[in-house]
Amino acid sequence: MQPIQNDFSTLFYFNPLPIWVYAHQSWEILEVNQAAILLYGYSREELLNKDFPDLWPEEERPTNLLQPVSPIEKEGILHFGIAPHLKKSGERMLMDLYGHRLSFEGKEAVMITAINVTGQKKTETLLAEAIHLAKIGSWEIDLVNQSIYWSDLVHQLHGTNPSTYKPTMEEGIQFYRTDFRDMVSNYIQKAINTGTTCDFEAILISTEKKERWVRVISKTEMRNGHAVRIMGSFQDIHELKTTEHRLQSLMDDLPGAGFQYLIFPDGRYELRSVSKGAETIWGFSRADCQRDADLVWNQLKLGGDFDTVTKDINQSITSGSKWHSQWRYIHPNGQMRWQEGFGTPYFLADGTILFNSMVFDTTEEKKAVYLLEETSTLARIGSWEVNLREADQQTIYWSPMVYSILEVDRSHIPSLTGGYSFYTPESRQVIEAAINRLITEQVPFDEELQVRTAKGNLRWVRCIGKGDFVQQECIRIYGSYQDIQDRKQIETELNQVLEEKTKILESIGDAFITMDRQFRVTYWNRAAEELIQVKRDQVLNKILWDVFPDALELSSYKYYHQVLETGEAVRFEEQYGSWLEVLAYPAENGLAVFFRDITLRKEADIRLQKAYEERNTILESIGDAFFAVDNNWMVTYWNKRAETVFGKKKEEIIGQHFWTEYAYAINSTFYQKYHEAMASQEMVSFEEYSWTLKTWFEVTVYPSEKGLSVYFKDIMLRKEADARLINAKDELDRTNERLQLKVEELQQANEELEQFAFIASHDLQEPLRMISSFLDQLKRKYGSELDPKAHEYIHYAVDGAKRMKKIMMDLLDYSRAGRISGGRELVNLEEIIAEYQVLRQRILEEKSAHLFYENLPECTCYRVPITQTLHALLDNALKYSKPGLPPEVHLRATETATEWIIEVSDNGIGIDPQFFDKIFVIFQRLHNRDEYEGTGIGLSIVKKHVESWGGKIRVASEPGKGTSFYFTVKK
Numbered sequence: 001m002q003p004i005q006n007d008f009s010t011l012f013y014f015n016p017l018p019i020w021v022y023a024h025q026s027w028e029i030l031e032v033n034q035a036a037i038l039l040y041g042y043s044r045e046e047l048l049n050k051d052f053p054d055l056w057p058e059e060e061r062p063t064n065l066l067q068p069v070s071p072i073e074k075e076g077i078l079h080f081g082i083a084p085h086l087k088k089s090g091e092r093m094l095m096d097l098y099g100h101r102l103s104f105e106g107k108e109a110v111m112i113t114a115i116n117v118t119g120q121k122k123t124e125t126l127l128a129e130a131i132h133l134a135k136i137g138s139w140e141i142d143l144v145n146q147s148i149y150w151s152d153l154v155h156q157l158h159g160t161n162p163s164t165y166k167p168t169m170e171e172g173i174q175f176y177r178t179d180f181r182d183m184v185s186n187y188i189q190k191a192i193n194t195g196t197t198c199d200f201e202a203i204l205i206s207t208e209k210k211e212r213w214v215r216v217i218s219k220t221e222m223r224n225g226h227a228v229r230i231m232g233s234f235q236d237i238h239e240l241k242t243t244e245h246r247l248q249s250l251m252d253d254l255p256g257a258g259f260q261y262l263i264f265p266d267g268r269y270e271l272r273s274v275s276k277g278a279e280t281i282w283g284f285s286r287a288d289c290q291r292d293a294d295l296v297w298n299q300l301k302l303g304g305d306f307d308t309v310t311k312d313i314n315q316s317i318t319s320g321s322k323w324h325s326q327w328r329y330i331h332p333n334g335q336m337r338w339q340e341g342f343g344t345p346y347f348l349a350d351g352t353i354l355f356n357s358m359v360f361d362t363t364e365e366k367k368a369v370y371l372l373e374e375t376s377t378l379a380r381i382g383s384w385e386v387n388l389r390e391a392d393q394q395t396i397y398w399s400p401m402v403y404s405i406l407e408v409d410r411s412h413i414p415s416l417t418g419g420y421s422f423y424t425p426e427s428r429q430v431i432e433a434a435i436n437r438l439i440t441e442q443v444p445f446d447e448e449l450q451v452r453t454a455k456g457n458l459r460w461v462r463c464i465g466k467g468d469f470v471q472q473e474c475i476r477i478y479g480s481y482q483d484i485q486d487r488k489q490i491e492t493e494l495n496q497v498l499e500e501k502t503k504i505l506e507s508i509g510d511a512f513i514t515m516d517r518q519f520r521v522t523y524w525n526r527a528a529e530e531l532i533q534v535k536r537d538q539v540l541n542k543i544l545w546d547v548f549p550d551a552l553e554l555s556s557y558k559y560y561h562q563v564l565e566t567g568e569a570v571r572f573e574e575q576y577g578s579w580l581e582v583l584a585y586p587a588e589n590g591l592a593v594f595f596r597d598i599t600l601r602k603e604a605d606i607r608l609q610k611a612y613e614e615r616n617t618i619l620e621s622i623g624d625a626f627f628a629v630d631n632n633w634m635v636t637y638w639n640k641r642a643e644t645v646f647g648k649k650k651e652e653i654i655g656q657h658f659w660t661e662y663a664y665a666i667n668s669t670f671y672q673k674y675h676e677a678m679a680s681q682e683m684v685s686f687e688e689y690s691w692t693l694k695t696w697f698e699v700t701v702y703p704s705e706k707g708l709s710v711y712f713k714d715i716m717l718r719k720e721a722d723a724r725l726i727n728a729k730d731e732l733d734r735t736n737e738r739l740q741l742k743v744e745e746l747q748q749a750n751e752e753l754e755q756f757a758f759i760a761s762h763d764l765q766e767p768l769r770m771i772s773s774f775l776d777q778l779k780r781k782y783g784s785e786l787d788p789k790a791h792e793y794i795h796y797a798v799d800g801a802k803r804m805k806k807i808m809m810d811l812l813d814y815s816r817a818g819r820i821s822g823g824r825e826l827v828n829l830e831e832i833i834a835e836y837q838v839l840r841q842r843i844l845e846e847k848s849a850h851l852f853y854e855n856l857p858e859c860t861c862y863r864v865p866i867t868q869t870l871h872a873l874l875d876n877a878l879k880y881s882k883p884g885l886p887p888e889v890h891l892r893a894t895e896t897a898t899e900w901i902i903e904v905s906d907n908g909i910g911i912d913p914q915f916f917d918k919i920f921v922i923f924q925r926l927h928n929r930d931e932y933e934g935t936g937i938g939l940s941i942v943k944k945h946v947e948s949w950g951g952k953i954r955v956a957s958e959p960g961k962g963t964s965f966y967f968t969v970k971k
Contacts, residue, residue, distance in 0.1 A: 011258055011273055014356040016322060016342040017113055020052065024108045027051040041088035055085045082117060094118045136379050137234040141169065144228050154234045157214060159206030177203040177211065192227045195220040201490055212238040217378040233379040237487065256360040257281040265351035269293055281361055283332035303328030303336065316345050317353055338366040380405060380483035386416055389475050405461060405483045407453035422451045431463065438467050439474045448484065460488040516590040517564060519544045531597060560584055563591050625712035633658045645712060677701040677708060687715065772798055827863050829856040832870055833891060849878055853891035859900055859969045865945040872938045873965050877906035899971055905964040911957040
């Protein structure tokens with residue numbers, strides 16, 4: 001641990017930046033390094049005898065514990081912001097303070113590291129003041145990464161939130177007024193295609209629907225003939241005010257990475273005592289940097305400034321002076337970062353050279369300065385300053401852009417009086433008087449002036465000036481200087497646009513008038529003549545109220561004055577012969593008014609009001625209690641029945657907070673259900689007993705965007721009936737138990753009956769086989785001796801025996817139908833139909849029949865019964881087809897909440913509705929056997945199967961139009 005402590009001590013005492021350690025509660029300075037001693041001019045003993053706030057000017061000393069000014073961005077590191085400090089000599093400095101808490105000699109302390117930003121802040125302040133005065137923002141389109149950057153001012157002009165709104169190129173164009181969008185789009189497309197610089201003025205409409213003139217200037221960055229980036233400025237020229245454009249913070253947190261860099265006599269080098277900041281600055285851990293310094297050097301070489309850095313280090317070694325350098329660093333994540341380093345060389349006895357160093361990331365500062373310079377260049381805005389406390393009060397500072405605007409060589413030394421010589425005689429009088437008023441009367445100025453440049457060119461400029469004053473004495477004047485030659489030229493074109501606007505106002509359908517602040521009419525379009533029936537020459541240049549004295553009693557008199565007083569637009573309706581909708585808004589020299597005839601709309605409003613009254617009549621006449629509340633639970637309606645049920649009159653409850661009036665119900669089901677409906681925006685219905693009102697209610701709550709509508713139905717009688725019903729149900733349950741015993745007895749009888757039917761049909765088949773056999777023997781043996789009449793008798797006898805056998809087999813099938821064996825299973829109906837097509841392939845081909853089905857479901861049911869049911873219905877469809885017409889059979893399935901409805905439809909001969917009940921009766925036939933064979937038992941078996949699984953079956957048909965059977969299968 002001792003070497004680490006020694007390294008830390010060395011970094012502390014010889015760090016190039018001032019460092020203090022002070023007691024957290026008492027402010028007492030406990031320790032200070034050499035850099036602080038040298039910068040502030042005190043001895044070590046003098047600093048250790050001070051409290052930390054003594055470094056502030058007396059009137060600005062902190063009275064409470066220092067608090068961080070920005071969120072903690074690294075563990076344990078705090079940013080306290082920029083503070084004014086005084087050297088021993090009294091010189092004022094601005095110091096950016098960072099620190100972290102620690103324990104020092106057993107005391108709770110804070111270690112502070114300071115960066116002198118005095119010069120930097122002065123530059124930032126001067127640049128920001130110039131940009132603020134000119135009111136210019138910046139923007140950038142990254143065409144490679146498809147991203148867009150807007151400065152805060154650009155967002156402000158658009159009315160968008162910088163933290164939430166992410167602009168796109170398409171949306172940005174949509175902010176422009178419709179008549180400018182094509183122009184803006186063409187400018188941008190041309191910049192992308194050819195790299196052409198853009199400079200245009202257009203009207204922007206913000207999200208608050210406010211119109212503002214802006215000037216947009218851009219420059220395109222090209223690589224290999226392709227545009228990769230478009231950057232530019234965005235200036236508010238609507239009110240001709242300046243913009244303040246602040247530089248980004250030069251550093252995000254505590255100064256980067258601290259370390260020791262050692263160069264050994266044999267040429268080796270290494271990093272020691274690397275701080276945690278290395279991971280952010282260099283992208284490598286502290287341990288990796290100390291193990292292999294080339295990790296850092298290699299990334300620095302990729303940035304291209306390796307030779308510059310090594311030259312600065314060698315120069316520091318040669319001269320023994322402090323080391324300072326700036327370079328580009330390629331971060332391992334692929335980003336190019338700007339970095340700045342400081343260090344102090346120490347020459348050890350063994351020839352080793354040790355640098356105590358710090359490295360900071362200055363990428364954001366570089367980018368901010370670069371964008372600011374580009375913005376200033378594109379907008380052609382410079383800055384100027386005169387320090388009146390200097391001995392030579394004539395010396396004036398000009399930024400490079402001022403030299404460019406005046407076309408003066410940079411070797412020229414400007415002065416205040418010499419600068420006047422560039423103005424034309426008329427403009428010189430104006431600027432001299434403006435600067436004199438600024439110095440003597442503290443009056444800022446904003447003037448547009450004409451100058452003649454060093455090359456003899458006449459040019460319009462805009463000069464803005466402000467001053468700094470101490471005890472009423474002006475100590476500094478400064479401002480911005482902008483080339484506005486192009487804008488002045490555009491003003492001429494603007495006049496032409498105004499003429500076109502007049503033509504438009506004459507062509508619109510709305511009446512439009514303008515007045516000055518004394519209500520003298522300055523414009524009166526054709527539509528106003530037609531609507532008000534007063535000619536333009538009768539009212540123009542006259543006081544409106546003199547022409548229309550009866551209007552003094554109208555709302556328009558009040559509202560027009562209100563617009564002038566508040567500067568805000570107002571919309572209202574007025575009846576002046578016809579009903580008028582009026583929009584009055586403030587104009588530059590008075591107010592402008594649009595109005596239109598809305599008589600037809602007002603008549604529609606009257607009809608709508610009658611409809612509302614009819615609705616209220618209905619709500620008052622219903623038997624249910626009804627009330628309505630808005631989204632804030634304020635009662636908006638309360639019918640007569642509600643007065644009776646809840647005991648409050650309408651006039652007492654309307655406009656009152658519902659839960660204030662019925663606070664006792666806040667923890668009730670009513671409270672819960674009302675809030676549930678309000679939150680879900682779905683209807684809620686429930687039943688609840690009111691202990692307060694001693695009755696049961698059925699409550700239905702309907703939500704809407706405006707609140708809730710609530711219906712209360714008194715169901716006390718129904719609830720009492722329900723109680724009696726429950727008692728009746730208990731009696732019914734006992735009856736059901738008795739019926740169950742009877743059912744079991746019936747089931748046993750059915751089983752015995754089925755057994756009897758099986759035995760009877762089986763035993764009866766044996767005599768029929770003997771009859772058929774002997775008749776067949778008789779026909780073969782004595783056939784030649786029998787006459788035709790005998791053969792006919794034999795045929796009738798054999799046919800009768802066969803039909804008897806068929807009847808007995810059908811009877812056996814009928815006795816078995818409805819007997820469920822096995823359990824319910826998932827049955828695919830399409831597979832059953834496919835099996836049927838295989839079994840009936842011959843008859844299907846003979847009749848050229850077509851089966852149509854698709855998307856039949858998988859049902860949970862008994863496989864054998866449903867298979868026999870479908871096969872029997874399909875057989876019927878084929879059997880009873882029309883002669884000469886190929887059968888077409890359609891199978892469909894319809895799903896309901898509880899069951900499947902299966903439909904089997906055909907194009908056969910159909911059934912007369914009077915026989916619908918007969919077809920399901922056993923052995924009932926509608927045709928003789930010569931037309932259609934069979935015993936008439938098939939549909940009886942189908943019905944028995946369907947009813948056995950709890951389904952229902954029905955038929956729909958007309959003679960000659962086919963038949964449809966429908967049966968249900970529970971889910």
